[in-house]
Amino acid sequence: MNNIIVLLSKVYIHPLLWFLIGIGIITGHVRELIMLFLIVFVHEMGHVLAAHFFSWRIKRIALLPFGGVAEVDEHGNRPIKQELIVILAGPLQHIWLLGVGYLLYTTSLLSEDSFQLFVNQNLVILSLNLLPIWPLDGGKLLFVILSLKQPFSNAHKRTLSCSFILILVMVVLFLIIYPFQLNLWMIIGFLAYSLIIEWRQRHYVFMRFLLERYYGKQDSVQQLKSIIVDDVEQIHHVLLKFQRGYKHSIIVQRGEKENASLDENELLHAYFSEKLVTQPIGDLLYEY
DSSP: OHHHHHHHTTEEEOHHHHHHHHHHHHHTOHHHHHHHHHHHHHHHHHHHHHHHHTTOOEEEEEEETTEEEEEESOOSOSOHHHHHHHHHHHHHHHHHHHHHHHHHHHTTSSOHHHHHHHHHHHHHHHHHHTSSOTTSHHHHHHHHHHHTTSOHHHHHHHHHHHHHHHHHHHHHHHHHHOTTOHHHHHHHHHHHHHHHHHHHTHHHHHHHHHHHHHTSOOOOOOEEEEEEEETTSBHHHHHTTOOTTEEEEEEEEETTEEEEEEEHHHHHHHHHTSOOOSSBGGGGGGTO
């Protein structure tokens, strides 16, 4: 019970949702507001309860008009299976929500009009959240999928790039089809703003990923993966090749001949503790 209270204390209602609530009250759409808030809240708590089950560090639960964002203090070093479960736990809530709505409708506790509205709101929120745009659930799924085969930094940047492209496509379509839908433009504006912030912080996000590997608890390592580099390659460039779910061994070559190998902790120590950033990785062979 105490855990639930702690989680509920982290709930934050975004100003955009407060704005829509105010409009709804003024225009007399209280029923729609109650349904919308319920759906958004249940969707987001699905993410939160799954994250809490895996002992993730939850910072804040932000409720938005089209879903929510569970802000966690995790930085790409949790097992990918855990992250998939946490991401999908939100959209999966709509299944039982629709089931409960249908049960209430068949027992005449919910009118046909209210049931249709409830179904439509569920489908809209579900569909919107599954769009491959950061920070929606679909964008996070895209990031995880790209991370399976690509280094963390590349996967993150490509996720954001794809998101920007899709937002531009949505802007063009909305200008043609729904040019005067204020709600849609507010959503587009929020997504664009979130993307710009995430893009500006991409280097910080990558640093947190590396710091978690260096200082934090790693329970996501599945197997060893070697990274082959030339001895003249800069340390920072080598770190850009680090991938989620792997413990890296760095094989340093001079020409086509293998020279030596380094453990990833040695490289991270040189980067964070000794502040070696642009030095050739071959220089570390003389220290270790």
